[in-house]
Amino acid sequence: MIVPEGLFGTTGTAYMFDRRQLIRAAMAAPLACALPARALLTEARAATPPQDEATMVRFIAGLPKAEFHVHLEGTLEAEMKFALARRNGLKLPYADVAAMKRSYIYHDLPSFLKIYYDGMQVLLTEQDFYDLAYGYLGKAASQNVLYAEMFFDPQEHLKRGVPIEAVIGGITRARGDAAKRLGIESQLILCFMRDLSAESAMEALDAALPYKDQLVGVGLDSDEKGNPPEKFAEHFAKARAAGLHVTMHCDVNQENTLDHIRTALVDLKTERIDHGGNIVQSPELVALAKSLGIAFTVCPTFSGRVMEGGQPINALRKMLDAGLKVSVNSDDPAYMGSEYITQVLIRAQKDSALTPAELVRIERNAFGTAWIPPAQRDGYLARLTAYAESWGVAA
Numbered sequence: 541m542i543v544p545e546g547l548f549g550t551t552g553t554a555y556m557f558d559r560r561q562l563i564r565a566a567m568a569a570p571l572a573c574a575l576p577a578r579a580l581l582t583e584a585r586a587a588t589p590p591q592d593e594a595t596m597v598r599f600i601a602g603l604p605k606a607e608f609h610v611h612l613e614g615t616l617e618a619e620m621k622f623a624l625a626r627r628n629g630l631k632l633p634y635a636d637v638a639a640m641k642r643s644y645i646y647h648d649l650p651s652f653l654k655i656y657y658d659g660m661q662v663l664l665t666e667q668d669f670y671d672l673a674y675g676y677l678g679k680a681a682s683q684n685v686l687y688a689e690m691f692f693d694p695q696e697h698l699k700r701g702v703p704i705e706a707v708i709g710g711i712t713r714a715r716g717d718a719a720k721r722l723g724i725e726s727q728l729i730l731c732f733m734r735d736l737s738a739e740s741a742m743e744a745l746d747a748a749l750p751y752k753d754q755l756v757g758v759g760l761d762s763d764e765k766g767n768p769p770e771k772f773a774e775h776f777a778k779a780r781a782a783g784l785h786v787t788m789h790c791d792v793n794q795e796n797t798l799d800h801i802r803t804a805l806v807d808l809k810t811e812r813i814d815h816g817g818n819i820v821q822s823p824e825l826v827a828l829a830k831s832l833g834i835a836f837t838v839c840p841t842f843s844g845r846v847m848e849g850g851q852p853i854n855a856l857r858k859m860l861d862a863g864l865k866v867s868v869n870s871d872d873p874a875y876m877g878s879e880y881i882t883q884v885l886i887r888a889q890k891d892s893a894l895t896p897a898e899l900v901r902i903e904r905n906a907f908g909t910a911w912i913p914p915a916q917r918d919g920y921l922a923r924l925t926a927y928a929e930s931w932g933v934a935a
């Protein structure tokens with residue numbers, strides 16, 4: 541039995557609420573089928589690059605992938621919220637899954653975050669965090685994600701009285717089981733919530749540091765307005781001194797966005813920027829990021845559109861054309877039409893006219909900037925190269 545009893549047992553029909561065909565197919569299949577599905581997708585390819593939409597979808601579905609910008613709490617599907625609420629004796633203010641999903645209406649970052657944080661209230665026990673993480677990793681593995689680095693927001697759980705060992709312990713146990721059973725490797729990034737106090741973030745870091753072997757890095761998320769990255773300079777320094785990597789969100793179209801990107805790069809010496817699309821408005825910052833080898837985790841669903849002169853521009857396309865190390869990620873899929881990485885890439889391919897070689901390049905950027913040992917990286921890159929060659933795609 542791979543999937544915890546009760547959480548996914550009836551979702552074959554529940555997931556029919558999802559709008560997208562491919563997600564529906566992936567979810568309807570038992571997660572136990574993830575590995576055979578992966579094998580099918582990567583075998584028997586004619587060495588001809590995809591020429592039409594249907595073939596492109598198959599190419600993207602089978603592409604070996606990595607994901608670095610996914611908030612675990614943002615993968616908490618409405619179906620699982622109901623299952624966890626039932627198990628924890630909580631009553632949700634919605635009649636059913638469909639009513640809950642209809643409530644997911646947001647127009648900016650603060651209105652999104654309100655829905656997002658409200659949704660976490662059902663996460664209480666170690667098993668809840670296990671189910672959450674295993675649920676995401678199962679979906680990711682079924683979409684040929686070989687490796688993921690996942691964000692989590694401990695402050696939101698600590699302030700509800702959930703102990704850090706339940707949060708990190710449950711996720712870590714799920715990571716181990718997913719690696720063993722599904723063949724997907726993963727690591728964990730602790731995010732500071734920038735709209736809460738610096739003291740609260742430090743308390744979360746101090747609580748988590750005894751478990752630092754289960755963490756690979758720290759990040760910065762939540763509402764950027766009035767919360768510049770330097771608010772957490774001390775936290776990043778402490779995390780780095782403990783051997784953790786450092787990334788941070790620079791959301792798009794924020795006040796002083798270019799100053800925040802500059803601070804993240806120059807003063808805080810971030811290794812990655814999550815989103816960061818506005819950088820294309822500053823050739824100087826683009827040159828700096830390239831010289832530093834900075835990775836950008838772009839999530840086209842939410843952050844792909846940078847506004848310039850009142851008009852949206854395609855940040856992903858411009859970042860790729862500028863030669864930045866861009867990867868494509870799903871962010872908070874449970875709140876974004878249940879579109880996981882394959883759907884996000886299919887949409888991005890259309891919106892940004894990505895060629896097969898560019899799709900391979902995106903995954904090469906991802907594996908190339910993963911926080912993993914060289915031998916693991918070489919293994920992923922070899923699989924990616926073999927896949928590209930099996931399609932006759934120069935990579």
Ligand SMILES: [Zn+2]
Nearest residue numbers: 761789814871
């Ligand atoms: Zn994010």
